[in-house]
Amino acid sequence: MTLDLEHREALPRHDNQNPDLFGQTPSQTVGPYFHYGLPWKGGADLLGQSEIGPRLDLVPPEHFVLNNAHGSGMPQGEAIEIKGVVLDADGAPVPDAMIEIWQANAAGRYNGDADMREDVPLDPHFIGFGRAAASAEGIYHFRTVRPGRVPGPGNTLQAPHVAVSVFGRGLLKRLATRLYFADGEGLDMDPILSLVPETRRHTLLAQKRDDGAWWFPIHLSGAHETVFFDL
């Protein structure tokens, strides 16, 4: 820590409307108190079947003003569970983390305007975006479908994957990573995985556990640090 933190003096300042300053708004941490502002009920259930997502133990009930989302029907494809623990450099769980996912549907189509491939079907019951607050033990939990394959750069085909964003107290900006399935088709040929040093690729592979869930631990730092991407 810088020694003068307690003695710094304030200076005069500009503001957001100064044209010389125009550019990307910088990132700041979500802090520890995002639970009544971001993760809604059902946010972590992309199947629309349950209320998982928020931490209701951290918000007085009369102050939970966020949505309670219900699906319009069961999406197509293989329903799966994704779980993991968020750990810091010392291996301690991170209870004030928030995880978001973005993925294609079972057919490999994104439910977003920029995916214009009309030959691959949309699923009216699947959006593909989810948000989960970590538990007191640092564990996050999603219910979703196993995504199909989507094209990569050139004529490549990407292995099935889920884009993951990590937020939390102490994270000044979003950390972006990817979840691949350990038994996924095309892992050897995946154009993004091949950019990752071979010794670290395992950090991106979710493993199927005995309870059927895909386990994807996120090591923010430390000996098993997860691969994070500059994208």
Add this chain to the structure above:
Amino acid sequence: MNGLLQFAREDRGFPPSLFPDYRATVARSPREALVHMPQTLTEVTGPGPVWDKLMGPAIHDLTTQHKGAPLGQRIIVFGRVLDENARPVPNTIVEVWQANAAGRYIHRKDDWDAPIDPNFTGAGHVISDAEGNYRFISIRPGAYPWGNHKNAWRPAHIHFSLLGPAFATRLVTQMYFPDDPLIDIDPIANAVPLPYRDRMVSQLDMATTTPNWALAYRFDIVLRGKNQTPFEE
């Protein structure tokens, strides 16, 4: 996939993940270099205009969520969501959350002894309009102490969360107030070097103020923009 449009990378105003003055970053930031990757269809897409199905109906007035009016100074917080080419980002979700006028969050883990306001939750979300405009009514949040170092105080701020058009444009930030000397001694704000730090400072906007009712603060949010030239393999 040749010629897939790419979003610009984060610019020099982005903070590092590791900023030791903000102590919690030390054990929670990666030490390995980030792996540089091209944006694929995964990164250039994002949920379309389906916000009702996700975050639910808009909540733009944070002062009318309970039986009575919250304590504190009513304010209008508004602005535009733009990309860095100064084009509006329409139909995108803007989520906010904040402390009450005394600097206390309605959160079980906030144990500072400033009073809770039963009439104030401090959470809302709206969709930007066709020109990228958004607008909230709230109360001005208070500063509050935190445990980072001796006599550490966070400047008053409102948390903002935006998705923008793609996974690549995801942004969580904080809006500060223009008359707050705590900004320049705050380790979280200071993780962003000057002059970029000032991009997070709102402007008092007398033209948008409602006389005898509320002051107005303008806060434009600028997301990563599409590169002018498509990425080629």
